[in-house]
Amino acid sequence: MSLAAEAFVSQIAAAEPWPENATLYQPLKEDQILLSDSASSLAVQTFLRMCGLPVLVSCRANAEYMSPSGKVPFIHVGNQVVSELGPIVQFTKAKGHSLSDGLDDVQRAEMKAYMELVNNMLLTAELYIQWCDDHTATEISRPRYSSPYSWPLNHILAYQKQWEVRRKMNAIGWSGKSLEQVYEDVSQCCQALSQRLGTQPYFFSKQPTELDALVFGHLFTILTTQLTNDELAEKVKSYTNLLSFCHRIEQTYFKEHERESQSGSSRHSKGSLP
């Protein structure tokens, strides 16, 4: 969308309040969704819960194709469709709900920088492990990604997606990395996050922000998803303050909802943290 169109959309967005039937679309939870998409989806869900905005989670096999930008998750609010955490944060801000209003300029700069760090390192590492590591790609990613489709479409789509991701890795220079180097990068990223968090409850002391939602989404998904080996989860587990951070957010925002609403629609695929 061009800048003028975006400004127009946010003006329209500001006019209406948040409706009750806002929906979030993601791929099928049990069979199809992969680690990186699950992480992004959980980050958006956490952010919306932190803002106190209700949203229904709907799983569709073709969520990726429905999305305006090709990326999941996306939300359908009123008559607008917005995808990915960045634009969703701006959209909710236009509606008057924001988590980062209390931050000054320097803190906002830091928050954006750390969000980019998570996107740059963690998300890219997740994509690499899923699609560029042959073992994982064959055992997990390709079968899961193409599960809703029948032969021969499933093969074609899976290989197409793999080729796309590998091209992207090539362009940013990650294709030369070995799996150990990627795990090392993840470890360094977690170390940076752990040092920034310190002993505080959230990254910017008392109030959670979109950075907390994003970090929780990625770390929780890494910790609770079964891959071919547990090395990625082990890297994250070695930082205890990150573990307790995840526990805390899960308790605050997800367990309470579970007790209130009896439906298990927003439970994560592999259960809660060990």
Added chain:
Amino acid sequence: MLSGGRANAVHAHTNMAEPMELLCWGGDWDLPSVHTDSLIVLAYAKFSGAKLAVKSIDWTWRTITASVPQLHWEGSTVTEPAQILNFLRKQRFNADYELTAKQGADTMAYIALLEEKLRPALLHTFWVDAENYVNLTRPWFTSHSPFPLNFFVPGRQASLALSRILLTKAESPLLNITEVEGKIYSEAKECLNLLSHRLGNFHFFFGDTPTSLDAFVFGHIAPLIKAPLPSGQLQKHLNQLENLCQFCNTILKNYFTDAAAEKRMDCSLTATHDPVDANLQKLTQLVNKESNLIEKMDDNLRSSPQHRPHRHETKPSALASERNSPLLSKH
């Protein structure tokens, strides 16, 4: 692994068998190199006190075979700025030893911010924007590559840049580069604003000594400030952020003027092939030093808060004073 104690990490390891050799692109527009990654490594080497033998790959076949920057030492080769910085740190050339753990984490975060938000726009400004590419980038790289590589090198770099931008920033409906342009430039301007806020009134990002984050920021913004771009909306935006321009000029003046002055001196000496009088050589050196001092004093006066002249006036006079000093050194 030589992780190096924090106390003595800054002192250079002077008893090395051979100096470390760095391959990088050559310099122009008052910069030691026009290539962002090479600038990052050069700046970090200066900050940490590492002595590097800098070899420029201009006019050699390495323009197409080597991935620049490349560090050679005792048989091992390291590429990529992040890896080279790690390697230098292991060799006890550490500019970050005074940083706290949190500042180290901040460094990583800001470097990620630069890579994600600023680099696509830089690539676009230099390699994809038609006016800049045809008038500045392509002629420069063509003239600095040997025949017949001068036909291939710029085109290859340009297509790599374009594919990188499209693959990382363009989502499937936006396969056209023009639609992505608006987005990447607005993100880059936001990134520059964020950096400016973070820098504030300090000399460097973490106090008074430069660190690896300063090297990364310098490497990214110095070409943007110094290159004479025909169409540079990002450059105009950056010029409005005075503290970033000051930051860049400070680093150039304090860490790179000696190299630039030596280069100018070398050029002036080799131009006269006949045996030069020893006295004449000494006189040339004295005149160079004088002109450097005058430049520094000028800059100090100009940057003092009481006498802050209008922005437009300083630019032409700064250019004029810089043009005068090469003329002086030639005599």
